[in-house]
Amino acid sequence: MPILVAIAFLTCHALALALFPDHAKLLSYLFLIAAPLLAALACAWRSRGDPVAHGWIALALGMLLWTAGMASNMVMAMVLANANPTPGLSMLCYVLYGVPLTYALATSPREAWPVRLIDALLALAVGYLFFVHTFSFATLSNASDEGVERLRLMFDIENVFIAAFAVVRWLAAGGEHRVFFRTLAIFALLYLATAAYINHTQSDVDYGTLADLVIDLPFLTLAAMALRPAAARADAPEAPRRLSLVVRAGSPLMMPLTLLVVSGLILHTHAALATAGFAVALLGYGVRSVLTQVRTLEEQDQLSELTRIDPLTGIANRRQFDETLKRDWAPAARGERGMALLLIDVDHFKQLNDRFGHPAGDACLREVAEVLKECAVRSTDLVARYGGEEFAVILPYTSQHGAERLAETIRAAIERRPLPVAVAEGTSPPASLTVSIGVGYVAELVGRRPEALMGVADGALYEAKRGGRNRVCVRVL
Known part of the structure; x- marks a missing residue:
C-alpha cells in the first residue's frame, strides 16, 4: 500500500x-x-x-x-x-x-x-x-x-x-x-x-x-x-x-x-x-x-x-566465598588470630522439594539466607550459598566459643522461623524447617591452608547429619 x-x-x-x-x-x-x-x-x-x-x-x-x-x-x-x-x-x-x-x-x-x-x-x-x-x-x-x-x-x-x-x-x-x-x-x-x-x-x-x-x-x-x-x-x-x-x-x-x-x-x-x-x-x-x-x-x-551474588537468595555465591576465604586467610595468619567456618545444610531438603514443589523449596532457601544475614552481622563475616541447599559462613578473627554460640543461634533461629505460607498451609501437623551445622575452627593459621579448614568443617557437618540432624557439631583443626 x-x-x-x-x-x-x-x-x-x-x-x-x-x-x-x-x-x-x-x-x-x-x-x-x-x-x-x-x-x-x-x-x-x-x-x-x-x-x-x-x-x-x-x-x-x-x-x-x-x-x-x-x-x-x-x-x-x-x-x-x-x-x-x-x-x-x-x-x-x-x-x-x-x-x-x-x-x-x-x-x-x-x-x-x-x-x-x-x-x-x-x-x-x-x-x-x-x-x-x-x-x-x-x-x-x-x-x-x-x-x-x-x-x-x-x-x-x-x-x-x-x-x-x-x-x-x-x-x-x-x-x-x-x-x-x-x-x-x-x-x-x-x-x-x-x-x-x-x-x-x-x-x-x-x-x-x-x-x-x-x-x-x-x-x-x-x-x-x-x-x-x-x-x-x-x-x-x-x-x-x-x-x-x-x-x-x-x-x-x-x-x-x-x-x-x-x-x-x-x-x-x-x-x-x-x-x-x-x-x-x-x-x-x-x-x-x-x-x-x-x-x-x-x-x-x-x-x-552479579558474578558474585547468588540470584535466588541475594547473598554471596560460591565464587565469592572461595575468593573471600583465600583473601581473609593470609591477614588472619599474620595476626595469629583464629578463624571459623560454618557449613550449614538444610535437613531433608529433597523431600521438601518433592512434597511441596521447587517454588516452596526456593522460598525456604531464601528464608535460611535471611536468617544467616540477621545473625552474622559483623562487617568481616561473609554469608554465602555454597551450593544447592548448603550455605557457609566465614568468621575471621573469632574464638571457638564465639563460633559455636553463633552456630547455635542460627540453628535455633531457623527452627523458630515461620515457614513460607505455601509450605505451611499444605502441612498437617505444621512442618518445621531445620538445619545441620558443622563448625570448623582453627586457632593458629600459620603454616596451614584454607582447604584444611574446609575439611574439618565438612567433617563436622557430616557428623551433625549422622547424629540426627538439627544440631551443631564442632571440630578443631
Missing part, C-alpha cells in the same frame, strides 16, 4: 503538470512541499514505540526543515516575485536539514540522557555555524552566483558525508537499528543522486517541469519505507560483531568532527566563532567521553557484582 500511494503521488504530480501547464510552477511547488511533509509525517508515525524513536523523530525534523526550504522558495517566487530561484533562506533550510540526520547517525538510544543531550547541543552548534557559513555567501533575499556555487559544493559534501556514514551504520547495525539505518541509507543515497542531478544539470531550469518528479522520489521512498508493515521488516540480520563494535566506538566522534569541519570553514571569515566551535567540539567530546566512561565503569561494577 505505501508503494501504491507513492506511485499515485508521482502520477498526480505528472498529470497536474500536463493538464494545467499555466499553473505548472505553483502546482509543482505544492507537490514538492507535500512530498517531504508526507515523509515527515510517516517518520513521526513510525517513531511511536519504536526502539529507534529518536532517529525517526530526527528524520521527521530534517524533512520539516526541507519542507520549510521549499516553502520559502515558493513564497519568494510566487508571492514576492523574486527572480532568484533559490533565496538564501531556502539555502539555509536545505543545509540545516542534514543536522538532525547527523544527530541520528551519531547518537544511540542506548546512551544515557546526558550523553544524548550533549549530542543534541553539538548538533545545535553545528546548525548555528552552518547558519553563519551559509550567510557568508547568501542573504535572506538572495545569493550571488559565486555564493550559490560554493553552497552547492557544501551540499555535495554534506550529502556524501551523510550517505557514507548511513551506509556504514546500516552494515554495522542489527535488529530494528538495522531497519532504521537501512531506511536512512537508502534515502540518503537517493537524495545524494537527486541533489547532484538537480543542482548540477537542472540549476538553470525553473520549477514546473517533469524534472521535478525526480525530487519527489527520495521523500516518497522514505515515506514508503517508514510505513512498511512490521511483518515486512521483521527479519533484520545481525551485523558482524567486530564491525558493529568498531562503528559503535567511532560514532561518538562524528558530531565533534562535523563541528570541527564547519568551524574550519568559517575560520577566515569568523575567527572568533570558529575558535568557539573548536572549543565546544573538544569540550563536548571530552565531557561525553567522561560520562560514557563513568557509565561503562558502573556497568562493569554491576556485572562484577
Whole structure:
C-alpha cells in the first residue's frame, strides 16, 4: 500500500503538470512541499514505540526543515516575485536539514540522557555555524552566483558525508537499528543522486517541469519505507560483531568532527566563532567521553557484582566465598588470630522439594539466607550459598566459643522461623524447617591452608547429619 500511494503521488504530480501547464510552477511547488511533509509525517508515525524513536523523530525534523526550504522558495517566487530561484533562506533550510540526520547517525538510544543531550547541543552548534557559513555567501533575499556555487559544493559534501556514514551504520547495525539505518541509507543515497542531478544539470531550469518528479522520489521512498508493515521488516540480520563494535566506538566522534569541519570553514571569515566551535567540539567530546566512561565503569561494577551474588537468595555465591576465604586467610595468619567456618545444610531438603514443589523449596532457601544475614552481622563475616541447599559462613578473627554460640543461634533461629505460607498451609501437623551445622575452627593459621579448614568443617557437618540432624557439631583443626 505505501508503494501504491507513492506511485499515485508521482502520477498526480505528472498529470497536474500536463493538464494545467499555466499553473505548472505553483502546482509543482505544492507537490514538492507535500512530498517531504508526507515523509515527515510517516517518520513521526513510525517513531511511536519504536526502539529507534529518536532517529525517526530526527528524520521527521530534517524533512520539516526541507519542507520549510521549499516553502520559502515558493513564497519568494510566487508571492514576492523574486527572480532568484533559490533565496538564501531556502539555502539555509536545505543545509540545516542534514543536522538532525547527523544527530541520528551519531547518537544511540542506548546512551544515557546526558550523553544524548550533549549530542543534541553539538548538533545545535553545528546548525548555528552552518547558519553563519551559509550567510557568508547568501542573504535572506538572495545569493550571488559565486555564493550559490560554493553552497552547492557544501551540499555535495554534506550529502556524501551523510550517505557514507548511513551506509556504514546500516552494515554495522542489527535488529530494528538495522531497519532504521537501512531506511536512512537508502534515502540518503537517493537524495545524494537527486541533489547532484538537480543542482548540477537542472540549476538553470525553473520549477514546473517533469524534472521535478525526480525530487519527489527520495521523500516518497522514505515515506514508503517508514510505513512498511512490521511483518515486512521483521527479519533484520545481525551485523558482524567486530564491525558493529568498531562503528559503535567511532560514532561518538562524528558530531565533534562535523563541528570541527564547519568551524574550519568559517575560520577566515569568523575567527572568533570558529575558535568557539573548536572549543565546544573538544569540550563536548571530552565531557561525553567522561560520562560514557563513568557509565561503562558502573556497568562493569554491576556485572562484577552479579558474578558474585547468588540470584535466588541475594547473598554471596560460591565464587565469592572461595575468593573471600583465600583473601581473609593470609591477614588472619599474620595476626595469629583464629578463624571459623560454618557449613550449614538444610535437613531433608529433597523431600521438601518433592512434597511441596521447587517454588516452596526456593522460598525456604531464601528464608535460611535471611536468617544467616540477621545473625552474622559483623562487617568481616561473609554469608554465602555454597551450593544447592548448603550455605557457609566465614568468621575471621573469632574464638571457638564465639563460633559455636553463633552456630547455635542460627540453628535455633531457623527452627523458630515461620515457614513460607505455601509450605505451611499444605502441612498437617505444621512442618518445621531445620538445619545441620558443622563448625570448623582453627586457632593458629600459620603454616596451614584454607582447604584444611574446609575439611574439618565438612567433617563436622557430616557428623551433625549422622547424629540426627538439627544440631551443631564442632571440630578443631
